[in-house]
Each structure stands twice: as C-alpha cells, then as structure tokens.
Amino acid sequence: MQVIEKPWLKSYPSYVSQTQSYPQWTLGEMFDDTVNKMPETTAIIFEGKKITYKEFGDQVNRFAAALADMGIKKGERVGLMGPNCPQWETAFYALLKLGVIVVQTNPMYVEREIAYQMKDSGATVIIVFEPLYPTVKNIIQETSLQQVIAFNFIKPVESTPDLYSFDELIAKYEPNPPKVSIDQEKDLAVLQYTGGTTGVSKGVMLSHQNLVCNTFQSIAWSLDLEYGKERVLTILPVFHVYGMTNCVNYAVACAATQILLPRFELDNFLEVINKYKPTLFPGAPTIYMAINGHPRISEYKNSLAAIKVCNSGSAPLPLEVALKFGEVTEGKGNLVEGYGLSEASPVTHSNPLDRPTRAGSIGIPFPDTDSIIVDLETGEKELAVGEIGELCIRGPQVMKGYWGKEKETAETLRNGWLHTGDIAKRDEDGYFYIIDRKKDMIIAGGFNIYPRDIEEVLYEHPKVKEVVVAGVPDKYRGETPKAYIVLKSNVNATEEEFITFCRSKMAAFKVPRLIEFRNELPRTIVGKVLRRQLVEEEKAKIEAAASAQA
Secondary structure (H helix, E strand, C coil): CCCCCCHHHHHCCCCCCCCCCCCCCCHHHHHHHHHHHCCCCEEEEECCEEEEHHHHHHHHHHHHHHHHHCCCCCCCEEEEECCCCHHHHHHHHHHHHCCCEEEEECCCCCHHHHHHHHHHHCCCEEEEEHHHHHHHHCCHHHCCCCEEEEECCCCCCCCECCEEEHHHHHHHCCCCCCCCCCCCCCCEEEEEECCCCCCCCCEEEEEHHHHHHHHHHHHHHCCCCCCCCCEEEECCCCCCHHHHHHHHHHHHHCCCEEEECCCCCHHHHHHHHHHHCCCEEEECHHHHHHHHCCCCHHHCHHHHHCCCEEEECCCCCCHHHHHHHHHHCCCCCCEEEEEECHHHCCEEEECCCCCCCCCCCCEEECCCCEEEEECCCCCCCECCCCCCEEEEEECCCCCCEECCCHHHHHHHEECCEEEEEEEEEECCCCCEEEEEEHHHCEEECCEEECHHHHHHHHCCCCCEEEEEEEEEEECCCEEEEEEEEEECCCCCCCHHHHHHHHHCCCCHHHCCCEEEECCCCCECCCCCECHHHHHHHHHHHHHHHHHHHC
16 A cells, blocks of 8 residues: 655644544444443434433334334345434434445435436335425336335324335334344445536445444544533434534434434524533534524524534635634634545544634544545646645545446545545645635636635625635636625625726636626535536526527
C-alpha cells in the first residue's frame, strides 16, 4: 500500500487516538449491546412520548420475528421509505438483525425515482409510511416488489389485501427472531443511493463493518462524551447517510437519547431545543441559516449555546453563516464543519473539537483515515501543500463499490483510494479545504472557475440571504458563471450592483455576468443545492429559444 505523509497527525486532538480498535460487531449486535446494558435509559423522545431501550429492543425483535416468518431472508433487499419516526428506526434495526440489505428510499421521491431504485436494487419488499403507499402502489407492477408493509406514527395501520400492517405484525409476534450468521466485513447492511445530482443515482454498498467503524470513529472524535447521558437532536433525515450514521447509529452506540423530529419547522424546532436540552446537534447549513434569521433568536441563544457540539455537514458551510451563528450564540455555539460522502459511510474529516474551527476548512482526517490531493488530469500524481486537485480518501469506512456498476466502481475506487470528485487543497498543518465539486468546476474561455469562490464573495453582500453559482452554456466562452440569488426580506437590488460588487473583489474572468433573483433555491432533502437542475433549466431555455427562432 502506498506510503504517504500524514501532516495532520501533528494537529491531532490530544484526546483522540490516531488509530482505533473497532468492535467486531454487526449493527444488530451493536444495537443489542446497548439494549442489554442500558434497558431503562430513554432511547427516543418523539412527539412528547419517551421510549426506553428495553421497549425499543422489544419492538425491533418482534418486527424481526415477523419479517422472518414472512420469508424475508439474509441478502434480500428491502426498501425503507418514510420520515423520521420510531417505526422507521424499528424497521431499520430489525432488517439489519436478519442480514437483510436496507435500501434507503427518500420519501420525497416521485414514482419514476422509486421505480428506478426498486428495479436497480432488485428489492422484493418495501416498508413504507402509509400516506406514501398510493405512490408505491402505482409502480409495483414494473418492479420486483412482492410485498408491502405500511406504518404510520399518527394512527395505527390496518392491513388490506395489498399490504401488511406494521402494527399488526408487531402485536402478533413474540420478541424472538431467529439468529442469523452475518459476516461483518463482507455482508452488506445498506444500499445508500446517491442523490443523482451529477448523473444516474447509484447504490453505494456499505457493509456492517463500514458503518460500525464510521460510527465509532465519530464517537472517538467526540469531546467529553458521557455514555448513556447524551441527547442527540435528530432533525437530519434518517434515511440519508449523514442522519443514519451521526444520529441513529451514533446514538445507539453510546446509549444516547434521540430527540427525534419528523420535519423541520423552525419555531417548533427551537422550542424542542429549549425543552429537551440536546447536547449534540448534527445539522446542515440550511438549518443554521434558518436559525440565524429567526426574528426572536435571542430568546433561544442560551439553549443553543449549551449544545456541546453543533456539526455541519451535507453541503459546504458558508463562512458568513458560521460567523453569524457565532454572533447569535455570543461566541458559545460550537459550530464545527466536517466532511463526508455516501461512499464513505459518510464522515472522513472534521475540525477538532478542542480548539476554534479553522475558517473555511473541513478539518483533518478521522482516525485510521488517509487523505491526499491528486492532479485533475490523471488522478495519479499526489500534489504538494496548497496545490488544488481532487480529494482522495482511504479508510475502513470506504464503501465496497456501487451496486451492479462495475465500471463506475472501477472509476471511483482506484488502487485502494476513493476518488471523491471534490476539488480541494491541503495546508501545511494537514487541514483540508474543499474548493468545489469536480463536476461543478466551470471552464470559461480556458479559465478554471470554482463556484464556491464566487459564492463566498456574494455571501459578504448585506442583501444576500442565499446564493449558488453554476456554469451555464455560453456561445463564446463555452461556459460562464451565473449567480442565482435569494435576497433578504424587504430589500431590492439590481443585477448591476452585484456585478460591480464582484468586480471589486475578484479577477475579471470570475465575475458572474448573469444574475437571477429567486424566491428560493432547488434543494435535496438534506439541503444540498441542486446545481445541476439549474444548469438543466438554463439549457432548456436555450433550446426553447432556438426552436422558437427556427
């Protein structure tokens, strides 16, 4: 294996071992360990109701027994589709205990997207939030789905000729599922489908070992963690890899209480923080933006400041957002940016928690994780400090590959390294900085332009609430940067004032010549801006104009 320099080790927190010893558990065994050790500890708080680990374990084992009796076996793929709720988590661990591969399914998907995912994975069963069943029903005939189980946290579900009731299955069976032999290293736990924002969605194959290792890497990174006493605010979607690892699996592994919310409604969200006093809050930039802009945020600053760690992931954290959150919490809100991707379970880097975050940096690699920057042309030459190239990663959390896609797997996993597709650089202390997505880089008149460079400048403008920059077709330059801006409330602005603002702060070739004002930006469920959608919209406009002229 290639030997590399590891300058980040000199920046390592004193409380974190550079290499870790990981339990040789499956995720089901990890779950059972906590249930056995901490049965009376509150596992979940949901809609005002508290569920202990003993009760949680009982539900999981009853549902696992029901699934086994239905003939669902190790290695089968089963879709799991719904919002954050105890029923989703019960189904998740029940499937894992049987060696079933969980197909994470976004509840916001439309029929075409669900059908693609079910067909691609070969799923035979789907467990779905009952209000979404009509959408699933419409695509069953074109997939390999044979059975549907429905759950609902609002009211009990009654079985019909078309579906099984989650509630009736749990009531019918004793908590005695069969013992299933699972190879922690080789057997898959989850197919985590990528968002498809840069092409066809792919099923990331994550083993039990991948997910257990990443969970314990995250725990090792935590500062002053107390087993059985933490409270994790779970607002991130649990079907997304970030929420699955850093909320669900993390909480179970350290016997923490999950404060589980099915949706993000800012006023209710802040009231929940006041009432239940979370100690850990994994979030996304859009959530921190919303918090910063709340008109009565001063009423909640003490509760926010009391959270030990606020993690930001899923998308780059604009520096202006981080600084504003610091102001809102009067310098006490410990907002830390990290980095991850579905292909790595997901976390690979984070800023240390025992010191101020290094502005603009995703931090340093997790224990047992190596990271290098390679040239963009060949992807083979390791670059020096400060040089910009593609970020590559290797470690125990890196996926097995893409489901059924050997070519794409070979392109992404090369010589033991995961090629992330993200453009980055490293400083002399081993801190890494994401410059942009490789596929988002704009080549305008031969110049390489990174959208984030422009976005960071525009976020400095006092009238900007949100902004994203994308490369759109240009007759002369090939591509040109276009800025899509959401203005703050009750302000007016012109395109020219933003163009002039940018001219004073960046090279002329980077300045966006096109500005579009929007009420909102298109986003994925975890807040990542759908830059590709904006580009496709632009191409459609050009094609429509050309057709009209013809």
